[in-house]
Amino acid sequence: MDQKRRNFLKVAGISTLAGLGATTGLGRLFEGAKPALADNATPAHAADNSGVKAKRYGMLIDARKFREDPSLGEKVVRACHQVHNVPEFPEKRDEIKWIWMTHFENAFPEQPTLYPDHATETAQLPILCNHCDKPPCVRVCPTQATFRSADGIVVMDFHRCIGCRFCMAACPYGSRSFNWRDPRPFIDESTKNKDFPTRTRGVVEKCNFCAERLREGKLPACVEACGDTKAIVFGDLNDPTSELRQMLKQNHTVQRNPSLGTHPSVFYIV
Numbered sequence: 001m002d003q004k005r006r007n008f009l010k011v012a013g014i015s016t017l018a019g020l021g022a023t024t025g026l027g028r029l030f031e032g033a034k035p036a037l038a039d040n041a042t043p044a045h046a047a048d049n050s051g052v053k054a055k056r057y058g059m060l061i062d063a064r065k066f067r068e069d070p071s072l073g074e075k076v077v078r079a080c081h082q083v084h085n086v087p088e089f090p091e092k093r094d095e096i097k098w099i100w101m102t103h104f105e106n107a108f109p110e111q112p113t114l115y116p117d118h119a120t121e122t123a124q125l126p127i128l129c130n131h132c133d134k135p136p137c138v139r140v141c142p143t144q145a146t147f148r149s150a151d152g153i154v155v156m157d158f159h160r161c162i163g164c165r166f167c168m169a170a171c172p173y174g175s176r177s178f179n180w181r182d183p184r185p186f187i188d189e190s191t192k193n194k195d196f197p198t199r200t201r202g203v204v205e206k207c208n209f210c211a212e213r214l215r216e217g218k219l220p221a222c223v224e225a226c227g228d229t230k231a232i233v234f235g236d237l238n239d240p241t242s243e244l245r246q247m248l249k250q251n252h253t254v255q256r257n258p259s260l261g262t263h264p265s266v267f268y269i270v
């Protein structure tokens with residue numbers, strides 16, 4: 001981390017702790033979504049007293065579709081990582097992941113089966129940040145670089161991140177990545193998204209449920225990449241008429257590690 005950045009982070013951290021809360025850069029990108037939360041552990045919609053329940057964005061991933069068409073996995077990862085300028089480091093140990101493919105047993109360690117069928121054993125499904133309703137990562141972040149917005153999205157203000165990695169230790173899903181190296185030289189210039197900020201060494205990052213795209217009325221990039229397959233359905237968990245809620249009503253779904261009490265907003269049909 002360079003000296004200029006260290007100085008900035010020091011000031012930003014102190015300002016935050018002092019309650020001054022100045023936001024810059026990406027912070028401005030998420031300005032509209034940023035809650036005035038006194039208590040990070042309190043879900044934003046719980047404090048809503050308008051009589052109208054706030055949105056709580058959620059996602060349903062149909063693992064069957066990813067088994068039927070293995071090319072879908074690559075499509076969603078590429079779409080997400082391109083649109084968010086996720087670097088491609090040559091070494092696995094430096095890897096930055098916003099969404100990635102994994103086997104059933106890694107995604108659902110609480111639901112082991114002694115004799116898995118062939119498809120369960122071999123196929124992969126996408127995993128990402130669960131945008132938990134009770135996110136431990138938010139609770140431990142000392143600078144509020146990670147916070148839960150009023151629409152249920154657990155977002156990051158990269159400029160406030162001091163790289164302490166408390167959030168990585170607290171997230172039981174391994175949904176966060178740390179930039180051990182300067183990521184900028186490892187972003188493909190030919191596909192770079194000029195409208196989305198790049199990060200720097202010493203900063204944590206993760207899926208943001210495409211908050212910047214939602215604001216423009218677009219679907220998340222991974223959802224769009226699935227075309228009309230309905231392999232991923234996105235919507236408002238608080239709206240009983242939403243397609244997402246209808247799908248949840250019609251299908252048996254599971255969440256990752258429900259016993260941890262984090263209340264993930266990502267559901268799976270397995």
Ligand code: SF4
Binds near residue numbers: 132176262
């Ligand atoms: S999955 Fe991890 S990073 Fe995402 S909200 Fe939950 S605890 Fe935080």
Ligand code: SF4
Binds near residue numbers: 143163168204
């Ligand atoms: S590393 Fe995580 S916990 Fe630490 S400041 Fe950054 S977002 Fe917050």
Ligand code: SF4
Binds near residue numbers: 081207221
């Ligand atoms: S919702 Fe957006 S940020 Fe999250 S995995 Fe999908 S494309 Fe990436």
